[in-house]
Amino acid sequence: MTTTPTTRELLDQKLREYARTHDRGLRDEIIAAHLELVEHLARRFVRRSEAYDDLVQAGSIGLIKAVDGFDPDLGFEFAAYASKTIVGELKRHFRDKGWSVRAPRRVQELYLGLGQVVDELSQRLGRSPTVKELAAETGASEEDVLEALEAGHAYRSASLDTPGPEGEPLTSRLGHVDGAYEKVDERDLLLPHIEKLPQRERLILHLRFVEDLTQSEIAARIGISQMHVSRLLARSLAKLHDACAAEA
Amino acid sequence: MSSSRAFEPDVRGVDEASEHVELLLPVRPELWVLARMSASAIASRLDFGFDAVEDLRLAIDELCNSCAAGAAADSRLRLVYRWDDDTIHVACEVSPIGPASPVAADTLELSARILDALVDEHGIDPVDDGRRKGWLTKSRPTLGL
Numbered sequence: 181m182t183t184t185p186t187t188r189e190l191l192d193q194k195l196r197e198y199a200r201t202h203d204r205g206l207r208d209e210i211i212a213a214h215l216e217l218v219e220h221l222a223r224r225f226v227r228r229s230e231a232y233d234d235l236v237q238a239g240s241i242g243l244i245k246a247v248d249g250f251d252p253d254l255g256f257e258f259a260a261y262a263s264k265t266i267v268g269e270l271k272r273h274f275r276d277k278g279w280s281v282r283a284p285r286r287v288q289e290l291y292l293g294l295g296q297v298v299d300e301l302s303q304r305l306g307r308s309p310t311v312k313e314l315a316a317e318t319g320a321s322e323e324d325v326l327e328a329l330e331a332g333h334a335y336r337s338a339s340l341d342t343p344g345p346e347g348e349p350l351t352s353r354l355g356h357v358d359g360a361y362e363k364v365d366e367r368d369l370l371l372p373h374i375e376k377l378p379q380r381e382r383l384i385l386h387l388r389f390v391e392d393l394t395q396s397e398i399a400a401r402i403g404i405s406q407m408h409v410s411r412l413l414a415r416s417l418a419k420l421h422d423a424c425a426a427e428a
Numbered sequence: 429m430s431s432s433r434a435f436e437p438d439v440r441g442v443d444e445a446s447e448h449v450e451l452l453l454p455v456r457p458e459l460w461v462l463a464r465m466s467a468s469a470i471a472s473r474l475d476f477g478f479d480a481v482e483d484l485r486l487a488i489d490e491l492c493n494s495c496a497a498g499a500a501a502d503s504r505l506r507l508v509y510r511w512d513d514d515t516i517h518v519a520c521e522v523s524p525i526g527p528a529s530p531v532a533a534d535t536l537e538l539s540a541r542i543l544d545a546l547v548d549e550h551g552i553d554p555v556d557d558g559r560r561k562g563w564l565t566k567s568r569p570t571l572g573l
Contacts, residue, residue, distance in 0.1 A: 298478055308477030311468075326468050329481070330461060370538065389545045394479045410482040417486065417542060421493060424534045 242269030291328040295405040373423035487546040490539040514568040523559040
């Protein structure tokens with residue numbers, strides 16, 4: 181990422197002000213100005229058969245950590261400092277999902293095709309298909325289908341010990357969160373972390389755990405595949421656990 | 429894998445003599461994949477639908493996370509899976525384990541709320557004699573959902 185002296189000075193000013201005030205708006209501005217850096221670094225890892233969007237998301241967590249941890253008085257350039265934390269987060273991403281990364285190509289390919297098959301079968305059968313039915317439809321073994329489902333889940337191995345990600349830059353808030361989360365919300369435990377999730381993940385959490393919709397119903401409601409719902413749910417829950425652990 | 433300590437899984441309401449599967453793991457979250465795969469393979473044999481299998485996999489993560497909160501580096505997590513015609517029962521035990529820390533308490537509460545939505549029944553017992561036990565049951569929903 182290239183910056184002119186003017187923008188660099190401006191950035192330095194913002195970083196100093198953020199370090200002093202912890203202003204959320206400034207934080208989001210700094211993050212937005214460096215997303216290009218995250219994308220650049222994420223592209224270096226794409227060859228490892230990982231979804232680019234997932235890498236950008238993991239890298240963004242590193243960027244957020246960099247913004248929050250940067251000390252302008254130490255005299256380092258922010259981009260260099262942030263690059264280190266972003267790459268660190270990308271490596272952690274691969275480490276945490278090591279099992280899935282090593283899934284054989286045939287399993288990865290099966291996973292890529294499975295989402296459409298799940299949706300088509302759900303529509304045809306009027307219910308969620310069984311693994312046997314998915315295997316019959318795809319011509320794969322049940323074991324391969326199970327392995328493919330597992331390979332698609334990138335974010336389930338959240339460590340209990342390592343500091344957790346802080347989620348995404350704030351977007352708009354869910355209008356109403358209650359029900360199953362109410363008890364926890366009263367303790368101010370979860371709500372701040374839920375608010376940091378991307379809007380779609382917050383919506384999916386709400387539909388699954390508050391409105392008690394099935395994953396198929398959520399998929400139909402928001403217009404994405406059932407498997408994508410499942411993956412986002414797993415990722416959101418892992419983030420919440422990470423955030424709880426990091427806070428303590 | 430083996431353990432020098434007897435394991436008495438809490439599989440409430442299930443015939444102890446029934447067929448079962450046991451799994452013994454180091455307490456490393458990246459190994460929960462083995463616990464999920466075992467559960468989903470059994471659920472698949474019971475003709476659980478995709479939604480139910482996916483909920484069960486999330487629930488297994490929560491069960492393992494809950495039981496492992498506060499575990500030591502050398503702790504072991506043991507899972508016992510039992511099943512009948514349409515229900516899977518999973519018991520989990522982690523030992524050795526210390527008293528719940530504040531972070532463990534938060535993790536347990538979060539997991540309990542999530543499990544409420546994912547399975548039919550579940551429970552995590554307080555730490556006793558250096559062990560924490562937890563369990564869940566999930567039945568095949570009607571209409572194969």
